[in-house]
Amino acid sequence: MHLPNIPDIVVQRLPLYLRILTILREQGQTITSSQELGTRLDISPAQIRKDLSYFGEFGKQGMGYEIEFLISQLKRILQVNRKWNIAIVGAGALGYALVSHFGFEQWNFHITAVFDKDPQRIGQRLGNLTVLDVTKLAEVILEKNIQFGIIAVPTKEAQGVAEQLVTAGVRAILNYAPVSLKIPKHVHCHSMDPVALLQSMAYYQETQDA
Amino acid sequence: MHLPNIPDIVVQRLPLYLRILTILREQGQTITSSQELGTRLDISPAQIRKDLSYFGEFGKQGMGYEIEFLISQLKRILQVNRKWNIAIVGAGALGYALVSHFGFEQWNFHITAVFDKDPQRIGQRLGNLTVLDVTKLAEVILEKNIQFGIIAVPTKEAQGVAEQLVTAGVRAILNYAPVSLKIPKHVHCHSMDPVALLQSMAYYQETQDA
Structure with a gap:
């Protein structure tokens, strides 16, 4: 606690x-x-x-x-001396970077499932996982005791995916889509928006060379 | 200003x-x-x-x-009603997600160059760019008037890359490596560390099911 x-x-x-x-x-x-x-x-x-x-x-x-x-x-x-299970939604280039670049496993964050809605991607390998149909999301999250979700889908799909994750019982969301999600207060959420950070840094630039 | x-x-x-x-x-x-x-x-x-x-x-x-x-x-x-030029260092899975997923271009952030040190990657295509040898970094940044750098290399290389970017004249850095960079105060820097955010969210979780 x-x-x-x-x-x-x-x-x-x-x-x-x-x-x-x-x-x-x-x-x-x-x-x-x-x-x-x-x-x-x-x-x-x-x-x-x-x-x-x-x-x-x-x-x-x-x-x-x-x-x-x-x-x-x-x-x-x-509470990171225990293992947490993570689901990634979105098996495109960002999903692949997430499973392969950041070394979540060494920090006890176990990427347990990756979902996509694209029939071309479902069934394909992503890292050492097989991409699952997003319609199976609730079932898999319950079955595999997944507590965290990462949203790596296009902006327009992010809110819908967030709602599915919350309904399925996920308790924390890392959101890579550039949109503020409407989710219940008990679910923690952080945004990762590189464009917003670049924009805030642009503010401080001198522009005599513009 | x-x-x-x-x-x-x-x-x-x-x-x-x-x-x-x-x-x-x-x-x-x-x-x-x-x-x-x-x-x-x-x-x-x-x-x-x-x-x-x-x-x-x-x-x-x-x-x-x-x-x-x-x-x-x-x-x-x-100051985002003008175009800013960006260099990405690191042409792996994360570099590819950066050039292909986030739509920087529509926000006036133009990815102008991608660098890597790996001979297997140099000369390959990444999105619509050709991966350049990182030894050319200073030259290309000057020539292409690049103001922003994104660090997408492994942790151990991040500080060295940051120093090269600063020396080359970059004035803002977005750092995806999980390490605090030592850079001069006049260079703005933001970190994007998904593990750190997941850890801070783990703090808030109830763990009766652990």
Whole structure:
């Protein structure tokens, strides 16, 4: 069970801490400090100490943090020390990038099923999965105990797919379509929209060379 | 030139307004309100009015917003009424999804060059581009007036690629590698890390079925 009253923004930084700690461990390091983490992440050391203090006491004053211990604690807090099952809807180029590029498995996110509505794609291999007919979505999500959905379909289909995922019992959605989904409050949802981020970065550009 | 003292979070919401306005226009609508936009985006109408008021007066009291006018103003403010050139580094599955799935072109983001270091990929087609040798990066970025870079290489190569992009004069980076990049303050950077978002959503899940 998660703790109440932790700001979302704090929860969203915990994976960044876990990620850099994992990199430091891979480099053979065993101890770190809020200063080092801060430099690596461009977050103030005070912010890092405050974020972690919501969840307990993980370092000793003047001694820093034991990397292995803090990794295990962050995994416990984030509930990623257990396996989560994921369904991807959309078996096009983006679906293929999702199953092959990001290494979800090494983070305990198991891509359990990939769906598409296109008869040309259904039955084909995508990575080590066979693309399933999206009409089977509810059945497969129940059967395989899938908790997370990733939407990788064209924009116009995204809302319909989101509703199917929610009806099927999925409790968190990562949405790659550039549209705000209407879904119940109890289902968590994050958007991944590269165009929106490029646009917000365009705002800051000097344009004397335009 | 952008206005000073506008919170980043406001700038990051402007593309969401532009996106929903574009969808409403496609549906044939000509007028909208902060109430309607708020419902569609799950943002309070007061927040939307406040965000827009940083940049001017775009609606008439009780009359709502003219969609066409607000779209053109948001495009002007975000500087996306002009074309921006983008280089993608990494011509694997993610690079292919980026050139083929997201429709950057329709938003005035022109994918001008794709680079890779793998001799097997260099010279191959990716969408309608030919994959270039990453050793040509600086030269091509200058020659083609490329302002934005997208990093789609494996994690271990991301920092090196970021440095090459910055040295070549790129002024904004979208980073798909799960690592915080060390780059100069004048270069804007956003991360797209699906694992980090899945982890932050795992935090909120009830786990009685674990």
